[in-house]
Amino acid sequence: MKAQPLTDFQRLSINDATTKIQLTLEEEIRLYAEMGIQGISIWRDKLAQCGVDRAAKLLDEYRMTVTGLCRGGMFPAATAQGRQEAIEDNRRAIEEAAAIKAQCLVLVVGGMPEGSKDIAGARQMVLDGLHSIIEYARSLQVPLAIEPLHPMYAADRACVNTMAQANDLCDEVGEGIGIALDVYHVWWDPDLRHQIQRAGKARLLGFHICDWLVPTQDMLLDRGMMGDGVIDIPQIRGWVEAEGYTGFHEVEIFSAENWWQKPAEEVLTVCKERYLKVV
Template sequence: MADSSKASLNSATVEGCDLRQCVEGCVRHGFAGISPWRDLVQAAGIGESARMIRDSGLEVTGLCRAGMFTAPTPAGRQAALDDNRRAVDEAVAIGANCLVLVAGGLPEGSKDLADARAQIEDGLGALLDHARPAGMPLAIEPLHPMYAADRASVNTLGQANDLCDRLGDGVGLAVDVYHLWWDPELEAQIRRAGKERILAFHVCDWLVPTRHLLTDRGMMGDGVIDIPKIRSWVEGVGYDGLYEVEIFSELDWWTRDRDEVMATVRSRIESAV
């Protein structure tokens, strides 16, 4: 199984913690990395967040999240681009390995999926003009097709690879097993991506039954995803980064003591990742 010393904690796993509590918890439980959400970084202040993380010695596996490129009006798309540029600057400031992007779904009032995907590609291209000079890689995170309408119209690793082919340097992938485990082409698309494109590897589990499609992710080992197999595919192409644990769990893990959650994450990486 996986080496628990390579654990990174996505701050969403311990809902209700501020950035300092997340950082201190990661250090206390021996995590190697952290992936904060932007609201925590903004609440602590960009400069203070950077100092806090730097002093902790934690690797920043990613900043969550940017994207949401789609909008029904040009003004809305420009506002999204402006916010994404700020996100790039925040990611640079805290030393993140990448900026994780959730692409955006159908614009309000639209049923045109092709147009949404075109808006996403245009938005990514425009953001790259800011991200490349800043040296901040953009990580497209394909989301499960259940989110195609409201969160992300990029739903397979194949679609994300196609975007990378067309957009060129500076853009790669966040491989999240929760969103991709079902895809019969996943192994082939991981091979296609290769080491250079895989910027982040996210783990949790798919519960059966799933009580809520957004906030009922499982702790590794509690669901049906063969996480070790997917990890072997990712590491088989040369990925040697940390394992980022991102669990939205309103009905279970978010109700528990944060130290219990963090200790369980460490142990489950060894037993179930």
């Protein structure tokens, strides 16, 4: 079942990685709003450069909805001290998300510690880390959104690679945790529809869109604009919305050699055009 065509931009959000090179956070907030885009997802490095208080004021002034703060996670480490430092950093991220009224804190959970070959052990560290921060997240009313990453990142970025694994973690941790579904990472999974159904409305905290290019020139920095690759985005959106998801559709494009080299206004214009045409 494919989703119905989109006719306006009320649910369009831009992850500010999409204009990572061109704009500061303050410039992004102003430009996105001027172009009729009311959703933004923010990376913590840009938030730090702007300042949390300044960003919160600007977001309120321009009536922007923060669809996510990127990122928490990165739990596995070779030492107990390293794991504790990750937990402390996640607590700071939760505080930042609360301050800017983010709808969720996106978690890229981390891969295996340097020198390790124990992926099961890394996954246990992720679960332990989630248990260590969930009560604090609940107290500040910040939902945690696990983002499964494509298996090519299993070693270094995220040892949670499927919706099934993310659902299992949600089962273990309980209230206050869900999933950020990024089509770039999960489009290939033959069990995707079933796992979206398993997640249901309560767990689907984010829906991220871009496209998978063939060939892909860089694992991290060669994502495609919607419609330029092989992902059937309307089909996946249809599955998500069949479960009751009514949140934003967040464009997140890492593109060092293409879209990051273009003026931000041009990038956002194409995002809007493709959003109505192919999403």
